[in-house]
Amino acid sequence: xxVGQPFEYTQTFSDNSPPVQWxxxxxxxxxxxxxxxxxxxxxxxxxxxxxxxxxxxxxxxGKEFCRVDATLTNIGKTPGSSMDFADVVLDKGQFAxxxxxxxxxxxxxxLLNEDTTTNPRATVKAARVWSVPTGSTPVAVLFPFETVxxxxxxxxxx
Numbered sequence: 240x241x242v243g244q245p246f247e248y249t250q251t252f253s254d255n256s257p258p259v260q261w262x263x264x265x266x267x268x269x270x271x272x273x274x275x276x277x278x279x280x281x282x283x284x285x286x287x288x289x290x291x292x293x294x295x296x297x298x299x300x301g302k303e304f305c306r307v308d309a310t311l312t313n314i315g316k317t318p319g320s321s322m323d324f325a326d327v328v329l330d331k332g333q334f335a336x337x338x339x340x341x342x343x344x345x346x347x348x349x350l351l352n353e354d355t356t357t358n359p360r361a362t363v364k365a366a367r368v369w370s371v372p373t374g375s376t377p378v379a380v381l382f383p384f385e386t387v388x389x390x391x392x393x394x395x396x397x
Contacts, residue, residue, distance in 0.1 A: 240395045242268055248383065248392065250319060259319030262312040263382070265395045270329070270375045272304035273297065275368060277350055278343040293350075296343040298370045304343075305329070305369045307380045312362040319357050321348065324367040325381040328394070333381075334369050343368050 240246055245264040252258070278296035298304055305327050313319055326333045336344065344367045351364040367380075379396040 240393055242266070242395060242397055244395075246393060246395075247314065248322065249315075250322060250383075257317040258315070259313060259317055260315030261319070261322060262314045263309055263322070265307060265309045265380060265382075267308040268305070268327075268377045268380055268395070268397055270303060270305040270371060270377045272306055272368075275304060275306070275343060275347065278347045278368070279339075280342060280346065293346055296339075296346075296368075301373055302370045303373050303375065304340075305334075305371050305375065305377055307367050309365045310362055311357065311365055313357045313359050316359050318359065320355055321352070321357060321363050321365050322382070323365070323384040325384045327369045327371070327377060328379040328381065329371060330376040330378060331372055334371050336367065336369050340368050340370055 242265045245262050248261045248263055250259040275296045277293040279294050281291055281294045284290050284292045307324055311321055326335050347366045357363050377397060379394045382393045
């Protein structure tokens with residue numbers, strides 16, 4: 240599987256909820272990102288309008304961000320919630336998201352989409368970020384996020 244090549248994935252649930260069918264296209268996988276605007280929660284924000292709720296996310300010293308962007312289309316007959324990516328594979332190894340990466344990913348996805356539910360025939364955008372060593376070269380991204388029931392099914396390569 241390659242970036243830009245759509246694939247289909249059926250999301251199943253352990254509680255017998257109806258499955259959700261997706262068509263997913265990874266549109267971009269890049270590293271070397273020094274900052275992501277509006278992806279970090281502003282610790283000074285208390286709900287007032289004169290202080291921004293989100294500020295620019297920056298990685299810790301010696302690190303940079305890698306980011307994957309994708310479109311997800313619900314091709315089934317039941318509503319679903321956006322799917323999530325697992326690890327990123329680099330020339331330096333496989334990397335998982337840190338807790339600050341998870342926060343940045345959540346904030347970024349909130350900016351990309353107004354709603355967390357995707358009805359049939361609707362398309363949403365999705366992104367995920369990872370903090371990785373500076374100078375990393377992306378190789379692939381794994382999908383979907385691992386659960387106690389299964390690991391990633393797809394490896395999407397550059």
